[in-house]
Amino acid sequence: MSGQRLQLLLLAVVAAVGGCGAFQLEEATVDAIQLGFRNGTVTSRQLVVAYLDRIARLNPLLHAVVEVNPDALAQADRADAERRRSPSPRRRSALHGVPVLLKDNIATRDRLNTTAGSLALLGSAVRRDAGVVRRLRRAGAVVLGKANLDEWANFRSLEGTGGWSARGGQGRNPYVLSAAPCGSSTGSAIAAAANMAAVTLGTETDGSILCPSSLNSVVGIKPTVGLTSRAGVVPISPRQDTVGPICRTVADAVQVLDAIVGYDSRDAKVTRAASKYIPPGGYMQFLKPDGLRGKRIGIPNGFFNFPNGTVQQIVYQQLIDTVRKQGATVIENLDIANLTVIQDVLNNGEQIVLPAEFKSSLNAYLSDLLYSPVRSLADIIAFNDAHPIEERLKDFGQLVFLVAENTTGIGRAERAAIRRLNKLSADGLEKLMAEKQLDAVVTPNDSISTVLAIGGMPAITVPAGYGGRGVPFGVCFGGLKGYEPRLIEMAYAFEQVTMVRKVPKFLSTTF
Numbered sequence: 001m002s003g004q005r006l007q008l009l010l011l012a013v014v015a016a017v018g019g020c021g022a023f024q025l026e027e028a029t030v031d032a033i034q035l036g037f038r039n040g041t042v043t044s045r046q047l048v049v050a051y052l053d054r055i056a057r058l059n060p061l062l063h064a065v066v067e068v069n070p071d072a073l074a075q076a077d078r079a080d081a082e083r084r085r086s087p088s089p090r091r092r093s094a095l096h097g098v099p100v101l102l103k104d105n106i107a108t109r110d111r112l113n114t115t116a117g118s119l120a121l122l123g124s125a126v127r128r129d130a131g132v133v134r135r136l137r138r139a140g141a142v143v144l145g146k147a148n149l150d151e152w153a154n155f156r157s158l159e160g161t162g163g164w165s166a167r168g169g170q171g172r173n174p175y176v177l178s179a180a181p182c183g184s185s186t187g188s189a190i191a192a193a194a195n196m197a198a199v200t201l202g203t204e205t206d207g208s209i210l211c212p213s214s215l216n217s218v219v220g221i222k223p224t225v226g227l228t229s230r231a232g233v234v235p236i237s238p239r240q241d242t243v244g245p246i247c248r249t250v251a252d253a254v255q256v257l258d259a260i261v262g263y264d265s266r267d268a269k270v271t272r273a274a275s276k277y278i279p280p281g282g283y284m285q286f287l288k289p290d291g292l293r294g295k296r297i298g299i300p301n302g303f304f305n306f307p308n309g310t311v312q313q314i315v316y317q318q319l320i321d322t323v324r325k326q327g328a329t330v331i332e333n334l335d336i337a338n339l340t341v342i343q344d345v346l347n348n349g350e351q352i353v354l355p356a357e358f359k360s361s362l363n364a365y366l367s368d369l370l371y372s373p374v375r376s377l378a379d380i381i382a383f384n385d386a387h388p389i390e391e392r393l394k395d396f397g398q399l400v401f402l403v404a405e406n407t408t409g410i411g412r413a414e415r416a417a418i419r420r421l422n423k424l425s426a427d428g429l430e431k432l433m434a435e436k437q438l439d440a441v442v443t444p445n446d447s448i449s450t451v452l453a454i455g456g457m458p459a460i461t462v463p464a465g466y467g468g469r470g471v472p473f474g475v476c477f478g479g480l481k482g483y484e485p486r487l488i489e490m491a492y493a494f495e496q497v498t499m500v501r502k503v504p505k506f507l508s509t510t511f
């Protein structure tokens with residue numbers, strides 16, 4: 001089919017999925033949904049039906065969703081009944097009755113599979129919901145389904161799988177279908193961008209929320225490690241893994257953040273340590289239109305290397321001007337010590353410690369499953385070897401798995417590597433931010449993800465523009481552990497004054 005015909009067909013498809021009667025589904029925010037519930041223009045059931053319809057129509061093209069929840073309608077009915085019984089919205093969570101998509105590495109104890117995109121885990125059963133899912137259910141959210149991802153959250157091979165998983169297929173960027181959707185929370189970002197769910201969850205070890213959010217023009221929050229529980233999440237690294245929202249607006253992402261943060265006895269050490277960062281009264285209070293005023297924002301060298309005159313260079317220059325006009329002090333030309341060492345993931349120490357952390361934590365995850373066809377990393381490697389076609393072994397290999405399988409726990413070399421990573425972080429961004437008294441550093445897309453990852457530090461990415469061919473890019477506000485309140489202030493103020501995000505048009509431009 002020609003590109004143009006495909007595009008026309010898609011536009012027709014999208015036009016046909018208008019939504020639910022009087023309620024405007026496309027771009028509906030959490031607040032709009034709650035208002036719709038209250039004023040009677042929409043029910044949770046109607047929302048679920050409309051999103052399922054949209055998923056059915058768009059997923060053959062975008063491959064954002066692996067599974068939809070056969071119980072989603074029943075959950076929606078329950079939420080609708082609860083609302084009818086006690087109409088007062090007070091004390092009810094903002095996510096009550098709101099459909100949520102979960103990255104497929106986040107466990108649910110229901111009829112949905114949890115597979116990290118891999119056929120090896122198909123048919124396995126978890127003992128319990130992930131900690132964040134328990135919180136979402138308690139908030140009354142409807143689990144709509146599981147989102148596609150880079151298989152094994154991009155930890156199978158060095159090449160990565162570029163938004164592909166054996167179970168979900170090739171995720172596509174809804175703005176420019178041939179452009180990279182990035183990962184590993186690929187489906188979550190695509191689904192949010194294309195209005196296939198009200199809100200979604202992703203996970204990040206190093207860039208997996210920030211990158212797909214940037215490239216699919218949505219908002220991603222990568223929380224401080226430990227702010228959100230990782231219990232029941234297919235793991236990579238207990239030092240670096242974190243779960244966070246991917247949504248279309250900062251306010252929606254903050255609503256979700258409020259619902260999922262907090263102590264979890266099954267991930268006790270880090271969630272206890274991070275609970276001191278959670279502000280009384282939650283995060284919504286930081287949605288301030290003047291949130292940039294008085295902030296000190298650093299622009300570190302080494303990230304904005306665009307040739308003069310390119311769209312990106314112009315847009316990012318405008319962005320810095322915007323931030324200044326909103327009352328922030330922008331400090332340019334800052335150096336993060338040892339930046340090239342930190343960003344060299346094959347030499348910074350991550351290559352020593354991540355495979356060892358992965359093997360031991362994955363094996364612990366697998367052994368805790370109620371039922372599973374695979375019980376160890378070795379089993380998964382053997383499964384891939386036995387299913388080379390379905391698992392596209394020729395294209396992507398499984399070198400990282402093989403390296404990880406060779407590790408024997410956290411020994412002397414690994415502990416030394418962890419100390420090195422901690423020191424790189426302490427001497428790097430942590431020191432710079434303290435010395436210059438910064439509230440945030442601003443960088444493009446996920447380019448700073450490793451700097452943040454090794455220190456367990458948070459960031460928010462917000463849509464910043466569209467490149468020459470219409471491929472989205474984002475701007476990232478990163479900070480020290482626990483800086484979520486001020487990052488939210490800045491990201492929200494930036495979003496409100498720029499309002500960059502556009503609805504995707506599924507362009508089939510090739511390049």
Ligand SMILES: *[C@@H]1O[C@H](CO)[C@@H](O)[C@H](O)[C@H]1NC(C)=O
Nearest residue numbers: 024031032033035036039041
């Ligand atoms: C009800 O809420 C929806 C969505 O939030 C809004 O678009 C609509 O205008 C409201 N309708 C009435 C009658 O208040």
Ligand SMILES: *[C@@H]1O[C@H](CO)[C@@H](O)[C@H](O)[C@H]1NC(C)=O
Nearest residue numbers: 067068070111112113122123
């Ligand atoms: C989960 O996987 C099984 C195959 O093992 C499949 O039959 C079932 O439909 C899947 N569940 C959903 C909700 O898709």
Ligand SMILES: *[C@@H]1O[C@H](CO)[C@@H](O)[C@H](O)[C@H]1NC(C)=O
Nearest residue numbers: 305306307308309310313317
């Ligand atoms: C880009 O343009 C600025 C301002 O015109 C100039 O100062 C700078 O040298 C240029 N940089 C490059 C790499 O051409």
Ligand SMILES: *[C@@H]1O[C@H](CO)[C@@H](O)[C@H](O)[C@H]1NC(C)=O
Nearest residue numbers: 399400401402403404405406
């Ligand atoms: C794993 O260890 C074996 C034995 O030392 C070695 O032959 C093999 O090359 C190693 N594999 C990887 C991927 O490092």
Ligand SMILES: *[C@@H]1O[C@H](CO)[C@@H](O)[C@H](O)[C@H]1NC(C)=O
Nearest residue numbers: 303444445447467471472473
């Ligand atoms: C950000 O992403 C856009 C879209 O892929 C790309 O054009 C741009 O070069 C990226 N910027 C950086 C610094 O990676």
